[in-house]
Amino acid sequence: MDSTQLLKGVLDTAVLAVLSRGRTYGYDLVRQLRASGFDEVGDASVYGTLRRLFGGGYLTSEVVPSEEGPARKYYGLNRAGTDLLDRSKKTWHDFAGVMSHLLEGEEE
Amino acid sequence: MDSTQLLKGVLDTAVLAVLSRGRTYGYDLVRQLRASGFDEVGDASVYGTLRRLFGGGYLTSEVVPSEEGPARKYYGLNRAGTDLLDRSKKTWHDFAGVMSHLLEGEEE
DNA sequence: CCCACTACTCCGCATTGCGTGGTAGTGTGC
DNA sequence: GCACACTACCACGCAATGCGGAGTAGTGGG
Numbered sequence: 001m002d003s004t005q006l007l008k009g010v011l012d013t014a015v016l017a018v019l020s021r022g023r024t025y026g027y028d029l030v031r032q033l034r035a036s037g038f039d040e041v042g043d044a045s046v047y048g049t050l051r052r053l054f055g056g057g058y059l060t061s062e063v064v065p066s067e068e069g070p071a072r073k074y075y076g077l078n079r080a081g082t083d084l085l086d087r088s089k090k091t092w093h094d095f096a097g098v099m100s101h102l103l104e105g106e107e108e
Numbered sequence: 109m110d111s112t113q114l115l116k117g118v119l120d121t122a123v124l125a126v127l128s129r130g131r132t133y134g135y136d137l138v139r140q141l142r143a144s145g146f147d148e149v150g151d152a153s154v155y156g157t158l159r160r161l162f163g164g165g166y167l168t169s170e171v172v173p174s175e176e177g178p179a180r181k182y183y184g185l186n187r188a189g190t191d192l193l194d195r196s197k198k199t200w201h202d203f204a205g206v207m208s209h210l211l212e213g214e215e216e
Numbered sequence: 217c218c219c220a221c222t223a224c225t226c227c228g229c230a231t232t233g234c235g236t237g238g239t240a241g242t243g244t245g246c
Numbered sequence: 247g248c249a250c251a252c253t254a255c256c257a258c259g260c261a262a263t264g265c266g267g268a269g270t271a272g273t274g275g276g
Binding site: 113135176178 | 221222223224226232
């Protein structure tokens with residue numbers, strides 16, 4: 001099954017949600033997302049999303065050298081990011097409500 | 109709020125769901141979708157989706173002349189369409205589950 | 217005759233996730 | 247010391263798909 005298109009517009013929200021649990025860097029974020037059920041997210045998609053969100057002013061960013069590999073770019077939510085997450089949650093909720101109503105409304 | 113991207117990959121399912129309530133034509137489908145909560149679906153998107161689904165062999169199609177305007181192209185689900193709807197429902201359900209878990213999991 | 221409403225179609229654009237491949241840094245095994 | 251693996255990030259081009267705008271028709275009203 002191809003849930004690729006479902007991710008569109010939702011990956012942002014998912015990334016924000018993971019970041020609301022605490023700052024992390026891209027590579028780890030990918031792992032967390034995959035562990036959460038988004039089994040097949042491409043890493044490039046996540047990095048792209050992070051760059052877009054950061055560019056939009058929703059994230060803080062800090063490069064931290066690591067002793068077990070290349071430097072990590074830690075991202076965190078700022079006020080705008082938290083607000084965006086709240087709004088996205090609401091949008092998602094409404095949208096999901098419409099969908100489930102449509103999908104199950106005619107069967108009971 | 110821009111739920112445009114959320115629609116991606118879901119409009120197919122929504123169209124199939126509406127069609128499972130009975131055959132209709134594009135123009136009416138747009139009205140039903142808008143009434144269901146997809147307030148701002150573009151008509152071109154719906155027509156495009158119908159063409160894609162029909163091209164994929166999921167729909168039946170029949171042109172019926174109308175006395176109050178141009179001819180209507182009625183679409184209905186065939187076996188493949190019903191199957192696709194079932195699968196799409198499942199995919200959506202799983203996906204929605206992952207999302208709600210992610211969005212609300214850290215708060216309780 | 218112009219306009220409004222119904223009904224469908226085509227074209228080009230924007231967004232965004234993905235695949236591929238590339239650059240680095242560290243550590244392991246031979 | 248070289249190949250390889252793992253971590254970590256990025257760039258490029260592609261594909262899917264929703265949208266806006268414009269176009270074609272048919273019917274009927276002022």
